[in-house]
Amino acid sequence: MAVMDTQSATAPPAGVIARLRALLGGSSEASVTKRLAGTIFVIRVFSAALAYFSQILLARWMGGSDYGVYVYVWTWVLLLGSMMDFGISASAQKLIPEYRTRGEHALLRGFLSGSRWMTFAVSSIVSLLLAGAVKGLSPWIDGNAIVPLYIGCLTLPAFVVANTQDGIARSHDWMRLGLVPQFIVRQSLIIGLTAGAFVLGFNLGATAAMWASAAAVWAAMIGQMIVLNRKLGGHIEPGPRAYDFRGWLAVSLPILLVESFYLLLSYTDVLVLQQFRSSEEVGVYFAVVKTLALVSFIHYAMAATTAHRFAEYNAQGDKARLSAYVAHAIQWTFWPSLGATILLLALxxxxxxxxxxxxxxxxxxxxxxxxxLLVRAAIGPVERLLNMLGHQHICALAYALAFVMNLVLCVMLVPRFGGHGAAAATSISLAFETVLLFWIVRRRLGLHVLAFGKR
Known part of the structure; x- marks a missing residue:
């Protein structure tokens, strides 16, 4: 009897361990994807904790008005910096697997170096033009925001190159190299620099906070570049390089439209809120968005992990493998998102x-x-699926319609309802976008991209 009791007591833990090993420790595509997505999610959660901590410190050190200005300017940096790479960071996950599959090594080598130089040059020119626009529009801009906006322009080239390097690293499954510099190192530097200024007795206003953020972005990007170049040197054999700038842009620009409209959809609420409500109310709304960021990180983790594999399986013509992989990605986007939503609302x-x-x-x-956020999670990273399979244009149209809806609803609801109206406008637009993407994938690819229901 004692032996039987011992066996019954130890079997369940052993069974749990065995299931965990089968879930995460295998070499199957599903297991690799879960490990990589788990790595990305852990990095994003840890970075979110750092960002959350830094936002709490800044809000308390700066006060509501200066914090609102900083949030407004930093939102512009995030929005423009994510758009000014011409979609190269996303298209890297399509082009690199295709070059490898087809054995086009010269084009691969050319892309790995040329894409970064191209995005740096273009973003630098655009940043100078934006700085000129700030000067020209200064009579109509809040005086406290002018210098932070100039600093934001200075930040943009490094932000753009870091995004490009992120896409290159993810295409090689180097998730930590792609994400840690941007989300861990950068946030740590912002905390350290602003804390140092505060301890030394400097006036920690929006200008000082933006200087700290700019320095952090540049330092993290340069460090990432050094490590990435070393890893690529050991991974890619030396040889001639070919630069297909026109071909890169032909793939990237439609993806840029998708990414741009997605970002506009993500940031319209904050930007419109700034126009109609006080900086203090913008700060409160931004705190809400940051608190819910954990849900978005799950979607981001699966999208970042799966995009280049969608392109790879499609290039190989393996439709059954692609379909099963898509279904897996959707399940592992929605159900963890549901659990995270419940937890965050409770706390x-x-x-x-x-x-x-x-x-x-x-x-x-x-x-x-x-x-x-929860409605969008129900169809998983299908926007990446459409982009990787050559349906960028229709995907961009869906995002454009959702953005226009969000902008119109924000302008209608924010003046009267403030943050409540901004949140309602964004949720309605995300639901509309989800329905459109579900219908497009159903019609174009014949896939049922929903976490539940008949397949």
Whole structure:
């Protein structure tokens, strides 16, 4: 009897361990994807904790008004910096697997170097033009935001190159190299530099915070470049290089439209809110968005892990393998997102209180904003699927329609309802976008891209 009791007591833990090993420790595509997605998710969660901590410190050190200005300028940096690479960071996950599959090594070598030089040159020129625009529009811009906006222009070239290097690293499954410099090193430097300024007694306003952010972006990008060049040197054999700039742009520009409209959809609420409401209310809304970021990270992790594999399986013509992989990606996007949403809503008030007692007023906004994120998670990273399989144009159209809807709804609802209206407008637009993408994939690819229902 004692032996039987011992066996019954030890069997369940052993069974759990065996299931975990089977789930994460295998060499199958599903296991590799889960490990890579798990790596990305852990990095993003840890970076979110750093970002959350830094935002809490900045909100308390700077005060509501300066914090609102900083959030406004940093939002522009995130938006423009993610668009100014012409979609190269995303198209890298399509072009690199295709070059490898077809044995086009000269084009591969040319892309790995030429894509970064091209994005740096173009983003530098655009940044100078934007700085000129800030000067020309200065009479109509809040005086406290002018110098931070100039610093934001200085930040953009490094931000763009870092995004390009992220796409190259992910295409080689070097997830830590792609993400750690941007999301861990950069956030750590922002915290360290702003904390140092605060301790030394400097006035930590929006300008000082933007200088710290600019320095962090440049330092993280240069360090990432050094390590990436070393790894590529050991992974890619030396040889001639071919530069197909026209071909790269032909693939990248439609993807840029998708990425741009997605980013506009993501940031329209904050930007419109800034125009109609106080900087303090913008800060509260931004705190809500940051608190819900964990849900978006799950979607991001699966999209970053699966995109280049979608392109690879499609290039190989293996439709059955592609279909099974898509279904797997959707399941592992939605159900973890659902669990994260429930957890964040349960802990919302104490998390917002960390920013300051006045930020708790945004708690009910969380429920409105969470609806859109959860609806989008129900179809997984299908926008990456469409981009990788050559359906960038129709995907861009879907995002464009969702963005226009979001902009119109924000302009209609924000003046009257503030953050509640911004959250409602974004959730409605995300739901509309989800329906469109589901229908497009159903018609174009014949796939049922929903986490539940008949397949």
């Amino acid at each position: 919302g008030k104490p998390l917002l209180w960390l920013f300051g007692p006045q930020f708790v007023v945004g708690y009910d906004i969380m429920f409105i904003a969470a609806i859109g």
